[in-house]
Amino acid sequence: MPIATPLLDLLLVPDWLVPVEPAGVVLEGHALGIRDGQIAWLGPRERAPQAREVRTLPDCLLTPGLINAHGHAAMTLFRGLADDLPLMTWLQEHIWPAEGRWVTEAFVADGTDLAIAEQLKGGITCFADMYFYPREACDRVHRSGIRAQIAVPLLDFPIPGARTPDEALHLAIELFGELRHHPRITIALGPHAPYTVSDENLEKIRVIADQLDAPLHMHIHETASEVEQALKDNGERPLARLARLGLLGPNLQAVHMTQISDEDLALLVESNTSVVHCPESNLKLASGFCPVERLWQAGVNVAVGTDGAASNNDLDLLGETRTAALLAKAVAGSATALDAHRALRMATLNGARALALEAITGSLEVGKAADLTVFDLSGLAQQPVHDPVSQLIYATGRDCVKDVWVAGQQLVEDRRLSQMDEAALAANARAWGARIGGRNE
Incomplete structure (x- = not known):
């Protein structure tokens, strides 16, 4: 029978x-x-x-489900805090001081909840996050039902939740071990950028990443000034430096990459490194244009990310993908660049590939x-x-x-969150806004 x-x-x-x-x-x-x-x-x-x-x-x-391959979830609580400024002014004079004052475990928990809710309502089922107190972010992801890659930030100087790079590395190893069998959370190592992490610490990160077979998530070639300063300081482009240190490869997610020379392109292709394109943040900060069509035609896997709400100012991956498609045509000088089907692929399966999740998600x-x-x-x-x-x-x-x-768990039903309280999230965000804006003082 x-x-x-x-x-x-x-x-x-x-x-x-x-x-x-x-x-x-x-x-x-x-x-x-x-x-x-x-x-x-x-x-x-x-x-x-x-x-x-x-x-x-x-x-x-x-x-x-859409895959947001780069962001800083808790920074939703800094949305609109410091707009219309160049990257380093934005970072050094506004964002870093605000983070020093306000970022706590409670800030990360509440900001991540807000980001998860916004992303789910925008059709995002998986996101990559790099922010402080990553254990709190993992907890919020676990509770919400969404899927995520949480990158533990690693910098040469003290950050909220980690007084030293070694302390941050220890936390990354700990979280990786605790969550290695979690059905929806993966842990990545997050060296912030070439200009904030020394060779010594990058070598430590590479060794640990190799031992754990862990993803690496890093801002690279975000601006022309970053590349120019690196050449001035050590005569080496940042991507070439990372290649020398052994960090390039299929586990590396190179975020932004607005500056790509022929030599850079060859390194990306040879190493099978993924690029995460964040067009709206790059446009808003005047950081430059990632040559998406050129990368695609060369065989580089290109995903798309929103970046954080402090620099975008939303976590709208569908809108981000539309911007990516239009910008790709202008940069390539071709109306056929990044057609609609490839744009959707960039926001789904390419994101899954970048995050080493293509066996699990990204396609039907x-x-x-x-x-x-x-x-x-x-x-x-x-x-x-x-x-x-x-x-x-x-x-x-x-x-x-x-x-x-x-x-298989329905998290948005007929445009409403089924597991999260939207009114409570909005009220909590307004309360944070009042504190950060000084309206409670």
Whole structure:
């Protein structure tokens, strides 16, 4: 007798389904089944197995959950604090002093909660974070149900939560061991930038990263002045220095990379290093333009990130991806650069690859986690729908996010957070704003 197929927990039946892998495919008349938190079935809806629940999604597009490959989650509480300033002025005269005064474990917990809520409502199912008190960030991720890579920040000078680089490294090793089997959290080492970490400490970080097989997350070539200062100080471009120290490779996530010479490109290609593009932060801080199309054509994996809300000022990855697609065309001087399908891939599967999560998430494939986002394309601004992916990238905002699942758990239902209290989050953020702005003093 034939073996009965186990019931699906949930069958989703959208008008359009974009698996991302294979590339460039839009499926109509298809459904996706979830069982035990994973994608258990995908195929024509008339062949779908039985399910405990069937949900029809008219006028909706089902995609993999978006992946925000770089940010500083708790900095949501500094949103709008110091705008319209160049990077180093912004950092040295405003952000670093504010962090010195305000950043505590409570600040990180509350700011991370706010960031998680904003990201979930924007269709993001996984994010990469680099900020102080990473244990608090891990706790908030664990509670919320979202997926994340938490990078432990490593700098040569004292930071909130770590008095020395060795103390920060010890914390990273500790967290890595504690969470290595967590289903939704991975730990990375986060050397802040080439100009804030010495060769000696970078070598320590490389040894630990190699021993743990841990990801590395680092701001690199963010501005032309960073590269120029490095050449002046030691006659070496930062990327070449990192190559000399053995840090380049598939575990490195090189964030920003607005300055790329032919030699830099060759190093990225040879080492299989991923680049994380943060176009809106780079535009706002006038940091430069990452040549995305050039990298893509050379075979470099390019993901997309929002950066922190203090420099963006939002965590809207769909909007970020639209900006990335438009900017790529202008930088390349070609209207065909970074088309809509590749832009969506950059915001999903490429992000998963950068974070070493491509076996788990980033595309709609049987066996992967059910990390899913549903976009409602029924609005006037989305009509008519000739190509749902083009409509998503060029004509749709994050307000069209209808439903979000992470590992099969629904975290956004009909545009509302199902596990978090939005009113309480907003009230708490306003209270922090009053304290930081001096309105309580």
